[in-house]
Amino acid sequence: MSLADGALQEKSRPLLSSNLWVPLLLIAAACIAVVYYGNQVAETLKQSAAANARTSGRATAHEIAGFIDREHERLRAFVDEKEAEIRRIVGSTDDWAAIDSLQASLKRLFRGAFAFTVTNADGEPLFEDFDGLVGPVCQSAMNTYAQSIEFGRAGVEIPPIHPVPGAYHFDLITRWNLSDGEAGLFFVSMSPSRIAELIAAAEEVSGMRILLVNRDDPGLIEVTAAGARDVLKEHFRLSSDALVPGHFMADLPGTHWKLLVLPDTAALSAAVSAVHLNVAALVLALLLISAALLFVIRRAEQRNSSLFMRSLQSSVSRQRAILQSMVDGMVTIDEKGTVLHVNNAVTRLFGYTSSELLGSNVRVLMPEPHRAAHDGYLRNYLNTGESKILGKGREVMGRRKDGTVFPVLLTLGESIEGEQRIFVGILHDMTAYNDAQRQIVAQSMAIKRTRQELDEIGQIAAKNLQMPLQRIASLGELLASERMNVLSRHEKAQLKTLTAEARDMSELARGIADYTRTEGQPVAQTVDLDNILVDVKKGLAAMIAESGAQVSVDEGLGVVTGNAKQLRQVFWNLLENALKFRDPQRRPLIRVALAPPDAASDAVDDERVSVLVSDNGIGIPADKLEAVFEAFCRLHSRETYPGMGLGLSFCRKIVEGLGGQISAESAPGEGSTFHVVLPRPRPA
Numbered sequence: 001m002s003l004a005d006g007a008l009q010e011k012s013r014p015l016l017s018s019n020l021w022v023p024l025l026l027i028a029a030a031c032i033a034v035v036y037y038g039n040q041v042a043e044t045l046k047q048s049a050a051a052n053a054r055t056s057g058r059a060t061a062h063e064i065a066g067f068i069d070r071e072h073e074r075l076r077a078f079v080d081e082k083e084a085e086i087r088r089i090v091g092s093t094d095d096w097a098a099i100d101s102l103q104a105s106l107k108r109l110f111r112g113a114f115a116f117t118v119t120n121a122d123g124e125p126l127f128e129d130f131d132g133l134v135g136p137v138c139q140s141a142m143n144t145y146a147q148s149i150e151f152g153r154a155g156v157e158i159p160p161i162h163p164v165p166g167a168y169h170f171d172l173i174t175r176w177n178l179s180d181g182e183a184g185l186f187f188v189s190m191s192p193s194r195i196a197e198l199i200a201a202a203e204e205v206s207g208m209r210i211l212l213v214n215r216d217d218p219g220l221i222e223v224t225a226a227g228a229r230d231v232l233k234e235h236f237r238l239s240s241d242a243l244v245p246g247h248f249m250a251d252l253p254g255t256h257w258k259l260l261v262l263p264d265t266a267a268l269s270a271a272v273s274a275v276h277l278n279v280a281a282l283v284l285a286l287l288l289i290s291a292a293l294l295f296v297i298r299r300a301e302q303r304n305s306s307l308f309m310r311s312l313q314s315s316v317s318r319q320r321a322i323l324q325s326m327v328d329g330m331v332t333i334d335e336k337g338t339v340l341h342v343n344n345a346v347t348r349l350f351g352y353t354s355s356e357l358l359g360s361n362v363r364v365l366m367p368e369p370h371r372a373a374h375d376g377y378l379r380n381y382l383n384t385g386e387s388k389i390l391g392k393g394r395e396v397m398g399r400r401k402d403g404t405v406f407p408v409l410l411t412l413g414e415s416i417e418g419e420q421r422i423f424v425g426i427l428h429d430m431t432a433y434n435d436a437q438r439q440i441v442a443q444s445m446a447i448k449r450t451r452q453e454l455d456e457i458g459q460i461a462a463k464n465l466q467m468p469l470q471r472i473a474s475l476g477e478l479l480a481s482e483r484m485n486v487l488s489r490h491e492k493a494q495l496k497t498l499t500a501e502a503r504d505m506s507e508l509a510r511g512i513a514d515y516t517r518t519e520g521q522p523v524a525q526t527v528d529l530d531n532i533l534v535d536v537k538k539g540l541a542a543m544i545a546e547s548g549a550q551v552s553v554d555e556g557l558g559v560v561t562g563n564a565k566q567l568r569q570v571f572w573n574l575l576e577n578a579l580k581f582r583d584p585q586r587r588p589l590i591r592v593a594l595a596p597p598d599a600a601s602d603a604v605d606d607e608r609v610s611v612l613v614s615d616n617g618i619g620i621p622a623d624k625l626e627a628v629f630e631a632f633c634r635l636h637s638r639e640t641y642p643g644m645g646l647g648l649s650f651c652r653k654i655v656e657g658l659g660g661q662i663s664a665e666s667a668p669g670e671g672s673t674f675h676v677v678l679p680r681p682r683p684a
Contacts, residue, residue, distance in 0.1 A: 021415075022417050030286055037279075038279030042275045053208060054248045057210070058248075058250065061259045065252055065253055068158060071190075074109065078109055078110075079174055079175075079176045083176070084490075086102070089102065110188065111194065112192075112194050115188075117186075119184045119185040120184045123144075138189075142185055145173050160222060160257070169191055196227050208261050209261070210261050211223070212252070215251060216256065218249070221235075293318060327345060328428045329349050329426070329428075330424065332424050333362045334421065335420075340422065350399075395407055406430075407431060527563070527567055528558075529557035529559065530555060532571060535568060543579050549578075549582070554594060560658075562679075566657075570650070573648065574674050575592075582616075582618070583616065586616065591612075591613075594609070607680050610675065611675075611677075615673075618669065619669050619672055625665070658679065662674065662677070
């Protein structure tokens with residue numbers, strides 16, 4: 001080896017010379033930023049699919065549950081109306097004229113009904129209009145429901161989808177009662193087409209696959225948008241890989257079904273794969289370019305300094321091209337804030353040319369109020385080494401050349417070249433994002449206004465219905481009394497039904513008006529509960545005397561923050577319910593007292609008053625303790641206990657509107673205790 005060669009080797013530069021660190025760090029930062037951004041986008045796509053599945057599932061479950069509840073309510077009303085026809089069928093199961101008439105009425109009222117069965121009180125069929133095809137699932141459901149009624153449980157649970165020859169169906173069940181005390185079940189077999197229509201509509205809106213599966217065997221499909229298992233044929237089983245991540249499954253109350261929502265995995269996988277491919281391609285391009293730059297620079301350094309400088313300039317140009325192609329803006333500054341480099345995105349965002357920005361202070365891109373804060377952050381970091389902005393994305397305001405101000409997401413990084421510190425800022429325009437956020441808020445307010453308008457419409461409609469309904473009921477009673485000898489037995493029954501329904505609808509309209517009226521909460525006042533209970537006892541004196549009840553109210557209940565009229569309504573409803581739902585076998589005992597300290601919940605402190613209203617009435621089943629506070633919820637028929645099922649919902653609405661809480665504890669046959677927690681007045 002010659003001396004010259006040795007000299008050249010001694011002067012050879014290391015693989016990574018100092019002038020390569022800045023571009024390599026920038027490329028590494030760009031690769032990391034691209035990978036992180038791609039992963040965030042992919043994760044967002046997955047989370048969005050799962051969130052959409054949950055939202056669609058809950059909305060569809062609510063829609064199907066509401067449909068089933070409405071069908072049961074309509075069936076109960078139908079059975080009450082058709083008491084005479086049911087009596088004829090029970091008395092003579094071969095009276096085909098009555099059977100055909102009842103079947104025709106049933107099919108007119110219930111789209112999808114194709115058969116019905118009348119059973120005795122034990123659930124054994126007295127008549128079935130489809131020739132002995134009551135299968136084991138139907139028979140088991142009849143017996144189970146009959147037993148639940150016998151033991152005081154009146155909940156209706158729809159059995160699973162089950163077959164009849166050539167088709168599948170589900171069943172609606174209700175109880176029939178005749179005036180002579182005879183009772184049994186009315187069992188209607190329904191085509192699942194109505195439910196399939198609801199699922200099809202939900203699928204069309206969400207773009208996802210929605211199924212009803214068996215609660216005990218989630219792999220067994222009950223109903224799809226196409227129909228039940230008779231349509232699916234051999235495709236009524238879910239494969240083990242069908243429950244993909246992001247799916248949603250929830251029970252449908254009162255049924256043997258679960259609602260299953262399956263995201264479009266093909267579309268989601270395609271979108272995620274596209275993101276990953278784009279990220280991989282961009283990272284690979286960056287790596288290839290960096291490798292090419294390193295190779296070119298090394299070759300240039302080995303030739304001579306002039307070639308090295310030309311190669312270095314070429315590498316800088318290529319690096320600049322990469323940075324110029326970035327969608328987000330990038331600004332490089334020194335520790336004094338002087339702009340060293342900007343990409344094309346910055347010139348598009350701020351309206352300056354590159355020559356106008358290079359060499360100027362970065363404060364030109366900031367509004368006046370934000371400049372001092374930026375300088376303070378930078379000086380603090382340079383003096384103390386404690387960073388409040390480096391490596392953290394935060395929203396700041398940018399200023400364009402024309403003076404307009406817009407929001408920017410700023411992510412700031414640092415690079416050190418020898419003794420010089422360089423700061424790299426990535427700028428993302430947040431205008432579109434903030435506009436979307438404002439639009440969401442505006443839509444939320446619009447929804448709130450729409451709800452208020454609907455409440456007002458319901459209030460007006462309820463009030464306007466009361467007077468015509470009362471006139472219809474009064475006219476029916478007058479007609480029945482004056483034309484008693486002229487009307488036929490059937491006409492009298494129809495007139496009686498019309499009058500009763502008009503009275504019920506009038507009461508319902510009045511209840512709706514009262515319920516919506518509690519929305520607006522009056523100004524809170526200091527209310528003495530002792531005076532409220534004295535007033536309530538006086539108002540219920542006649543009812544107390546009639547029932548023979550003993551009502552005791554402890555003294556010193558204290559004062560609370562609320563509204564006297566509304567609190568009177570709360571305790572009126574609670575005491576009236578205790579008198580109404582009394583046990584006929586024993587004298588009603590009702591007590592109103594403060595809750596003892598050890599019985600209060602953790603949320604109750606010196607700032608709240610906790611009152612117990614206890615009775616020894618018929619009680620409430622454990623699974624209905626929350627449902628009794630829902631509007632129009634009834635646990636008993638109107639013939640047994642009149643009312644619209646709004647009293648306790650009034651109580652909850654008023655108490656929670658005053659910032660309090662109300663709950664119930666009960667056991668059937670042992671009475672109930674209602675726990676009312678109200679806020680005390682704040683000291684002045």
